[in-house]
Amino acid sequence: MSDLRVYFGEFMRQFYALEMSGNFCSHACAYCYANLNKPDRAANPTATLNVLKTAQDRQHKDLLARLIVEKYPVVMSNHIDPFSNSNWRIYRTYIDIFRAMKIPFGFQTRGAGKQSGAKDLLNDVITDGVPKAFFVSITGDDEKTLRLLEPGAPSYKERLDLVEKLKAYNHPVIVAIAPYIPTWWRDIDAALRTIHSLKADAVFITLLHFSLKQIANMTPKAHAHFSDAIDKAKKHEEKNEPLFNEAERVRRTAKDIGLLVGSYSQNTYDNIWRVFYPAYPKRFPTLYDFVDWCAQHKQHGDLIYWKDYRDFFLPKLPKLQPNTYKLDSYIGASSRQLWSTYKVPAKMTYHQLLQLTWKEYSVSYNPINQPPFLPLIENGKFLTDEQNLPIFQYSPKSFTFGQD
Numbered sequence: 001m002s003d004l005r006v007y008f009g010e011f012m013r014q015f016y017a018l019e020m021s022g023n024f025c026s027h028a029c030a031y032c033y034a035n036l037n038k039p040d041r042a043a044n045p046t047a048t049l050n051v052l053k054t055a056q057d058r059q060h061k062d063l064l065a066r067l068i069v070e071k072y073p074v075v076m077s078n079h080i081d082p083f084s085n086s087n088w089r090i091y092r093t094y095i096d097i098f099r100a101m102k103i104p105f106g107f108q109t110r111g112a113g114k115q116s117g118a119k120d121l122l123n124d125v126i127t128d129g130v131p132k133a134f135f136v137s138i139t140g141d142d143e144k145t146l147r148l149l150e151p152g153a154p155s156y157k158e159r160l161d162l163v164e165k166l167k168a169y170n171h172p173v174i175v176a177i178a179p180y181i182p183t184w185w186r187d188i189d190a191a192l193r194t195i196h197s198l199k200a201d202a203v204f205i206t207l208l209h210f211s212l213k214q215i216a217n218m219t220p221k222a223h224a225h226f227s228d229a230i231d232k233a234k235k236h237e238e239k240n241e242p243l244f245n246e247a248e249r250v251r252r253t254a255k256d257i258g259l260l261v262g263s264y265s266q267n268t269y270d271n272i273w274r275v276f277y278p279a280y281p282k283r284f285p286t287l288y289d290f291v292d293w294c295a296q297h298k299q300h301g302d303l304i305y306w307k308d309y310r311d312f313f314l315p316k317l318p319k320l321q322p323n324t325y326k327l328d329s330y331i332g333a334s335s336r337q338l339w340s341t342y343k344v345p346a347k348m349t350y351h352q353l354l355q356l357t358w359k360e361y362s363v364s365y366n367p368i369n370q371p372p373f374l375p376l377i378e379n380g381k382f383l384t385d386e387q388n389l390p391i392f393q394y395s396p397k398s399f400t401f402g403q404d
């Protein structure tokens with residue numbers, strides 16, 4: 001399988017349309033979802049180069065090829081760190097090819113591994129004069145914990161140095177406190193002040209959660225360290241109230257310091273991703289962008305119709321021939337429930353996909369699952385329009401949590 005793929009899993013959440021994978025990440029974070037999900041992850045440069053080479057010819061039948069040809073941006077990477085010792089060599093090739101093909105890309109990273117080639121590659125993409133998105137993960141200020149549980153990743157100090165250098169070269173930077181584990185921090189409030197002083201554009205805070213499959217693949221060391229989170233996952237306890245409240249305190253502290261803050265776990269709707277947009281004129285639209293649009297064009301209590309949603313999203317998505325492109329994975333990645341109860345057509349256009357996601361509440365990015373939208377209910381029934389499609393209400397004042 002190619003390392004370059006359609007970014008099905010973050011449709012409507014990320015402006016990237018494509019994502020990369022590679023080899024098992026040697027930064028070796030003990031909780032790494034990607035490493036735990038696929039311990040035998042291996043890059044496939046042959047398949048990847050083939051996909052890039054043949055994209056032009058296959059663009060009329062293959063979504064990946066079409067998105068490559070249309071030069072939508074690529075995230076490097078949601079599964080591995082491109083600057084880890086185990087990945088920088090292959091990424092040096094991929095980056096050269098993307099530059100030659102003028103395909104834009106951005107990074108999710110903790111910084112370079114110890115090998116000089118990894119450091120050189122990172123330095124190269126920082127200093128090449130092209131602004132790029134850098135989502136830099138900083139998970140603790142306690143070096144002892146980092147060495148023990150993120151043994152291949154850079155130190156806290158090195159990650160701060162990276163943020164400073166990125167800003168010196170005018171790259172937009174979001175610092176990801178992802179996951180936020182309170183015991184990994186000696187003084188997170190001081191760290192936030194430092195991050196602000198380094199001129200990071202935003203912080204993103206999210207919490208740890210494990211699937212049973214990930215737990216099964218953990219080392220004994222990780223198992224012992226994350227025993228509380230594992231217990232909760234095994235009991236299917238979705239929410240850890242004290243941890244959630246502490247994360248909310250951190251979010252507010254960051255805001256008070258002057259940082260733009262985003263979070264998936266905390267159900268806020270701050271659109272931090274827009275700090276990356278000037279570097280990516282062409283990108284996929286997100287639900288956060290739609291929330292911004294509503295803030296500009298709607299008042300609290302106004303109704304939101306399918307037409308509003310369609311007219312916002314559709315012009316920003318690629319035009320596709322009906323019954324040609326396989327888009328069902330956008331649904332499969334977000335709603336297993338729908339997958340098992342409804343016959344999702346494999347081949348769709350983005351128009352059909354949008355309509356499905358608008359009317360199916362189990363899809364994670366249906367507006368019902370996102371503040372500041374509420375369903376319109378009368379006499380206990382969801383109200384619909386003349387096409388039997390739901391009507392939502394723009395209702396920012398109804399959501400106090402996560403707002404200021």
Ligand code: SF4
Nearest residue numbers: 025027028029032080
């Ligand atoms: S740096 Fe990211 S991809 Fe690599 S091991 Fe850590 S969490 Fe996983």
